[in-house]
Amino acid sequence: MALLEVNQLTKQFGKHSKALSDVNFSVQEGEFVTIIGPSGAGKSTLLRCINRMIDATGGEIRFQDKSVLNLKKKELKQVRTKIGMIFQHYNLVNRLSVIENTLHGKLGTKSTMAGVLGLYSQEEKQQAVRILNVLGLKEMIYKRADQLSGGQKQRVGIARALIQNPRMLLCDEPIASLDPNSAKVIMDHLKKISTTMGITVIVNLHQVDVAIKYSDRIIGINSGQVVYNGPAENMTPEDIQRIYGSEADELIFDIGGIHAG
Amino acid sequence: MEVKGQLNNVSAPAEHLLEERIKIKPANKAAIVIGLTLTVLSLLTVYAFYSFDYKEFDMTEALIATFANLKVIFLEPHLEHFSFGHALYQVLVTLGLAFLTTLFGAVVAVFFGLLAAENLSSKRVSMIIKGMVAFIRAVPTVLWVLIFAVAAGLGSTAAVIGMTFHSIGYLIKAYSESFEELDRGVIEALQASGANWWQIVFQAVIPSSITYMISWTFLRFEINFAVAVAMGAAAGAGGIGYDMFMASSFYLDMREIGAITYFILAVAIILELFAIRIKNKLKAA
Amino acid sequence: MQADIFAKKQRNTLVFLVLLGSVTFLAMIMTDYNAVKGITSVPKAVQWGLANFYPTAESLEKLPAILEKLQETLLVSIAATTVAAVFALLFAILGSNTTRVNAFFGAITRGIAAVFRNIDVAAWALILLFSFGQSSLTGYFALFFGSFGFLTRAFTETIDEVSGGSVEALKATGAGYFSIIFQSVIPSCISPLISWILFMIETNIRSATLIGLLTGSGIGFTFNLYYKSLNYDIASLVVVVIIAAILCIEYVSNYVRRVIL
Numbered sequence: 001m002a003l004l005e006v007n008q009l010t011k012q013f014g015k016h017s018k019a020l021s022d023v024n025f026s027v028q029e030g031e032f033v034t035i036i037g038p039s040g041a042g043k044s045t046l047l048r049c050i051n052r053m054i055d056a057t058g059g060e061i062r063f064q065d066k067s068v069l070n071l072k073k074k075e076l077k078q079v080r081t082k083i084g085m086i087f088q089h090y091n092l093v094n095r096l097s098v099i100e101n102t103l104h105g106k107l108g109t110k111s112t113m114a115g116v117l118g119l120y121s122q123e124e125k126q127q128a129v130r131i132l133n134v135l136g137l138k139e140m141i142y143k144r145a146d147q148l149s150g151g152q153k154q155r156v157g158i159a160r161a162l163i164q165n166p167r168m169l170l171c172d173e174p175i176a177s178l179d180p181n182s183a184k185v186i187m188d189h190l191k192k193i194s195t196t197m198g199i200t201v202i203v204n205l206h207q208v209d210v211a212i213k214y215s216d217r218i219i220g221i222n223s224g225q226v227v228y229n230g231p232a233e234n235m236t237p238e239d240i241q242r243i244y245g246s247e248a249d250e251l252i253f254d255i256g257g258i259h260a261g
Numbered sequence: 262m263e264v265k266g267q268l269n270n271v272s273a274p275a276e277h278l279l280e281e282r283i284k285i286k287p288a289n290k291a292a293i294v295i296g297l298t299l300t301v302l303s304l305l306t307v308y309a310f311y312s313f314d315y316k317e318f319d320m321t322e323a324l325i326a327t328f329a330n331l332k333v334i335f336l337e338p339h340l341e342h343f344s345f346g347h348a349l350y351q352v353l354v355t356l357g358l359a360f361l362t363t364l365f366g367a368v369v370a371v372f373f374g375l376l377a378a379e380n381l382s383s384k385r386v387s388m389i390i391k392g393m394v395a396f397i398r399a400v401p402t403v404l405w406v407l408i409f410a411v412a413a414g415l416g417s418t419a420a421v422i423g424m425t426f427h428s429i430g431y432l433i434k435a436y437s438e439s440f441e442e443l444d445r446g447v448i449e450a451l452q453a454s455g456a457n458w459w460q461i462v463f464q465a466v467i468p469s470s471i472t473y474m475i476s477w478t479f480l481r482f483e484i485n486f487a488v489a490v491a492m493g494a495a496a497g498a499g500g501i502g503y504d505m506f507m508a509s510s511f512y513l514d515m516r517e518i519g520a521i522t523y524f525i526l527a528v529a530i531i532l533e534l535f536a537i538r539i540k541n542k543l544k545a546a
Numbered sequence: 547m548q549a550d551i552f553a554k555k556q557r558n559t560l561v562f563l564v565l566l567g568s569v570t571f572l573a574m575i576m577t578d579y580n581a582v583k584g585i586t587s588v589p590k591a592v593q594w595g596l597a598n599f600y601p602t603a604e605s606l607e608k609l610p611a612i613l614e615k616l617q618e619t620l621l622v623s624i625a626a627t628t629v630a631a632v633f634a635l636l637f638a639i640l641g642s643n644t645t646r647v648n649a650f651f652g653a654i655t656r657g658i659a660a661v662f663r664n665i666d667v668a669a670w671a672l673i674l675l676f677s678f679g680q681s682s683l684t685g686y687f688a689l690f691f692g693s694f695g696f697l698t699r700a701f702t703e704t705i706d707e708v709s710g711g712s713v714e715a716l717k718a719t720g721a722g723y724f725s726i727i728f729q730s731v732i733p734s735c736i737s738p739l740i741s742w743i744l745f746m747i748e749t750n751i752r753s754a755t756l757i758g759l760l761t762g763s764g765i766g767f768t769f770n771l772y773y774k775s776l777n778y779d780i781a782s783l784v785v786v787v788i789i790a791a792i793l794c795i796e797y798v799s800n801y802v803r804r805v806i807l
Contacts, residue, residue, distance in 0.1 A: 051718055080720030091711035093734045099285050104729055108720025115725030118285075125283035142287040157715075164719055291737070294805045298740055302628050309625035312618075314682060327677035327687075334673060357573035364570060399792040401755040403766070404785055407773060412594050413587035417577045422584055491668035495759050499577065502668070506760075509672035518673055522665060529664035 002026035002062075003168060003200050004050065009059035011045055011224075019045045020224040023059070027168075032194040032201045034211040034232075037221035038244050043204040046221065047170050050202075051083045052076060064167065081108035084161025088173035090153040092160075094146035098137060101145050101156050102128040105163035124163075131159045135189060151182025158189060168200040169193065176206065187214050208240060330515060338519035342512055348501065352524050355493060355500030359485035361421050366428025367478050373429070374436030375462060380448065381440060390433065397430040402488055406496040420498030424488055428481055435477035439470040476539045483532040490525055501525060601783035608780050612768055612787055619764035620791065622682050623750035626689035627697075631743050634659075634694055638701030644710050645731055656702065663695025671757045680762035688757050689750050700742045701735075709734045737806045744799035751792055 004027040011020040019042045027033050035043050048054040050061060052068060061068040068079060084105070092101045106124050107115045120128075132141055135155045140148060145156060154174060161169055171190065175183035191214050194201040205211045211218055212232045220228030220235075220243035228239045286292070340348060376382045377390040406423030413419040443466055451461045467474075493502020494509075501524060508517040574581060637655050639645045646652035665673075670688035678684040712730040721729070758766020765788060772780040 053714065053718060077720040077722065080718060083718070085715065085718035087711065087715060089711055091715035093709075093712045093730050095737065096733050097285065097287055099283070103285065104716055104721070105719050107716060107722070107725040107729060110721075110725065112722055112724050115722055116728040118729055120285065122283065125285065129283065144289075160715070160719070170718075291806045294802055295736060295740060298744075298802055298806075302624065302743070305621065306625045306628040309621035312621060313686070323677055323683075327674070330676045331673070354576050357577040357579075360569065360573045361577065361579055364566075395793065395796070396789070399789040399796075400785060401752040401788065403756040403759060404769065404788070407769075408595065408599065408785075409587055409591050411778075412591035413583055418580045418583045418587065421577070421579055422587055487666040490666050491756055494668050494672060495756055505669060505672055509675055513676075515676055518676075522669060522673065525666070525669060526661065526664050529666075530660065533660070533664060 003029045003031075003064060004202075005060075005062040006050070007060040007062075009046070009049060009061065010057050011042070011049060011054065012057045018224055020049070020056070023221075023224070023226055025219055025226060025229055027200055027202060029167075030194065030198045030200055032191065032203075032214060032216045033219060034203045034205050034215040034217075035219045035221060036205055036208060036211050036243060039206065041221045042224040043221055044172055045224075047172050047202065047204055050170060051080050051085060053085075077108055081164055082167045084164050084166035084169045086154070086157045086161055086169060086171040086174050088176045090150075090157045092145040092153055092156055095144060097142050097144060098132065098148070098156050098159075099125070099128050099141045102132060102159040102163055105160040108164065128159070128163055131162050132156075135159055149182070150178050151185055154178065154182070154186050155189065158186070158193075162193070166199060168202065171201065171203040173204050173206070175210070183210070190214070208244075333515045334519035334522065336519075337516050338523055339516040340520045341514050341517050342508070343504065348504065348521065348524055351499075351501040351504055352528055355489045355502060356486060356528070358417060358421060358424070358489040358492070358498055358500055359482055362424040362428050362485045362489065363478060363482045365421065365425045366432050366481065367474075369425070369429050370432035370436055371467075371474075374433045374440060375466070377433050377437035378440035380443065380445060381458075381462070381466065387437075390437075394430040394433050397426050400426075402427050403492065403495050406492055406498070410496065415497040417499050420489075420492045420496055423496070424485065424492060424498075427488070428485060431481055431484075432477065435481075436470070436474055439473040439477070440466055443469055473543065476543050479539055480536055483529075483536045486528065486532055598778045599782045599785075600779065601786060602779040605777075605779040605783045608783065609787075612765070612780075612784055615765045615768045616787055616791055618682060619754045619758060619766070620751065622686050622764060623689060623754045624747055626686050627693050627743060627746045627750055630690050630693035631697055631739075631746070634697035634701050635739070637694075637698045638705055639727060639731065641698065642702045642705040644706050644713050645727065655698075659695050659698035659702075661695070662691050663699055665691070665695075667692035667753045668756060668760060671760045675761060682761075682763040684761040685754060685757040685763055688761075689753060692753070693746050693750060697742060697746055701739060704735050704738045704742070705731060708738065740806060741799075741803050744802060748792065748795055748799065751795065755788060 006023055006025050009020055009023040010018070012018050023046060035046065037043050045054055049056045050063070050068070052071075056069060059069075063079060063083070066079070068076075071079060093104070100118070103118075103120050103124060106120060110119075113119075129141065132138060135158060137152065137155055137159070140152060140156075145153060148156065157174075169190070174190070175186050178186065187210060190201055190203065193199050203211075203215070212235065215232045217230065218228065218232050218235060219226060220239065222243050222245060227242045228235065373390055373393075377387050377394075379387045402424055405426045406420050409423045410416075410419040413422065447465050447469075448461055451465055456464070489498060489500060490502040490505070492498040493500040493504075494506035495502075497503070501521060505518065505521045505525075508514050508521060573579070637659055640647065641652050641655035641659065643652065646655070667688050670691045671684060674684045674687050678687065709731045712734060713726055716726045716730050754764055755766040755769070758764035758768075759770050761767075765784060769781055769784040769788075772778075772784065
């Protein structure tokens with residue numbers, strides 16, 4: 001059974017601009033899926049519709065065989081605690097310590113009072129320390145988030161998502177603001193999370209080469225429509241042409257190199 | 262749970278952290294100062310309420326009376342002692358006071374702003390000017406006006422001169438900061454070509470900062486309108502502020518106060534809308 | 547072509563100067579401003595100041611009484627600011643685009659703040675004279691209303707600028723509204739908020755002098771008393787005390803800003 005099913009999803013901003021139209025796909029448990037497409041194609045909107053950071057206009061989204069779009073506030077929060085999210089700009093609270101930012105992933109399971117006061121159990125703190133260790137941030141635990149490099153900030157973002165014990169991670173352009181070395185570290189961590197922990201990972205990317213290297217499956221989007229959905233290794237230059245349109249020329253050159261290698 | 266299982270397998274190098282109680286809020290200087298500031302302000306506030314001279318006021322009664330008054334003022338505005346045309350004219354007078362103040366302030370501030378910009382003058386001169394600005398700002402506007410009133414007589418002349426001081430201080434800061442943003446290389450290039458100080462100022466510095474200068478000047482004009490209303494009420498500057506003072510202190514006419522307040526509010530909101538557009542433009546630039 | 551551009555530029559400058567000149571002339575006539583008197587008043591004021599406007603040994607006898615009034619003014623300014631800040635924070639959270647409950651409520655909140663902000667404290671003082679008469683309470687409430695309007699706008703802008711990203715991240719983890727406010731919005735905004743509060747206190751001390759003149763209380767009233775009775779030595783002592791107080795407070799708040807920002 002699929003973990004996530006998206007059926008005939010549409011999203012309209014205002015009267016005329018259609019961000020997504022008739023999007024269909026499903027994602028299996030433990031799969032590593034990448035969504036690629038030119039900027040403005042609707043990748044970010046699609047990702048945010050899944051955990052309803054943006055409300056879709058029509059269609060159906062099923063997560064763990066439960067429809068997401070009609071959930072009440074409380075049930076929606078419940079679903080969100082099972083889905084971790086990672087952002088291009090990390091979205092940390094800059095003035096708080098690394099461990100506090102990590103523990104923020106637990107707020108969804110807390111009572112209002114405990115959440116307001118920031119009360120975490122010793123067990124939760126230990127879990128946070130363990131996760132930060134795995135991500136190589138042992139020395140940074142008490143550093144303020146704004147003292148970290150971009151790559152380190154993104155790893156804190158991943159830690160915040162992992163402490164939720166999620167079934168699925170949504171990553172919105174996680175490496176778009178990083179240098180190539182940090183980008184590789186982040187992508188390696190995400191891949192490892194998917195293979196060793198069995199967590200489903202959905203990543204928005206604009207680098208085709210990275211997508212091909214890491215993903216089990218690629219979904220290509222152009223103007224709010226799915227134009228490719230299949231294994232990474234089956235992708236042809238024609239597919240890329242269809243996804244990226246006129247932007248494709250320079251990209252195809254890169255891919256040629258990768259396939260040859 | 263799966264995640265936890267996976268993570269437990271990792272031999273934790275930071276084992277010592279796991280044994281003792283983990284603190285999550287590291288104490289640093291900033292956090293301490295923030296806490297201290299908030300505590301001191303709260304204590305002073307409590308003490309202030311304790312030490313107020315409430316005279317014979319029954320607070321609840323006074324607050325109820327205030328709401329009743331505010332209702333009359335804002336819901337039943339009415340001009341009694343002068344006409345609509347007169348009020349409009351007085352608003353223009355207040356705008357005129359603000360305009361003159363801003364203009365004089367700007368002219369003086371351009372000159373001192375150049376001296377206060379470290380890249381155009383020396384560090385010492387800049388320090389002296391900035392010290393003067395701090396002094397000017399430490400004396401409330403109304404005192405500047407009243408001090409000049411002794412020399413020039415109470416009226417619009419003393420008011421404009423007195424109000425100009427804070428405008429000068431504000432604009433020197435704004436201008437000199439935008440002058441300082443000018444690339445060192447540009448000044449060097451002109452110096453290398455043999456241009457003198459005044460030529461550099463008029464050919465490079467002012468042309469490249471002029472949009473900023475105009476924006477900041479308008480923002481000051483918005484402030485000066487409010488200042489001019491206040492000086493009309495408190496220091497004989499004339500304009501709508503004086504009418505408001507008369508309505509409040511002599512005619513004791515709440516409805517008229519309401520009408521005048523609406524006049525001031527309308528102008529202030531129009532000016533603010535302009536100011537917001539200007540600020541957005543400054544941010545975008 | 548080139549000559550044209552220069553000619554056009556010159557013409558524009560000329561038009562601008564003529565326009566500026568005529569508006570200035572008009573403003574001078576309307577406001578009854580006397581240019582000659584204005585210019586000559588500056589050296590005259592300096593001359594007069596040097597001759598009369600300085601504290602003498604006798605005036606120092608009044609120092610304790612003046613300091614008492616100064617304390618009253620300082621306390622009124624601080625209390626008005628802090629209480630206004632509490633209300634302003636509440637309104638800013640309800641009114642900012644990042645944390646508002648819904649758009650309609652947000653617009654109303656911002657509208658209320660705009661009205662309070664655009665009525666000057668002097669105008670508030672004249673309005674409130676009807677209820678509280680000649681007492682420091684009039685000054686207190688005038689400063690309170692003015693500060694409330696100003697701080698609401700400053701806080702709203704701060705919240706939108708600083709905490710957008712982390713609010714989105716915490717929403718995605720399923721955290722509740724109050725957890726988000728206390729774990730993300732307040733920690734990330736606290737330093738700029740304190741900076742605004744300190745700025746407001748400085749401003750209010752200056753305004754308190756003016757309001758004291760209008761409402762017959764505090765240090766403004768003391769100045770007016772000696773100024774009107776031509777006791778310029780004591781009046782100048784009042785000015786010296788005010789300058790010292792404002793410079794001290796600016797020094798302290800600059801120190802706090804340096805440490806926390």
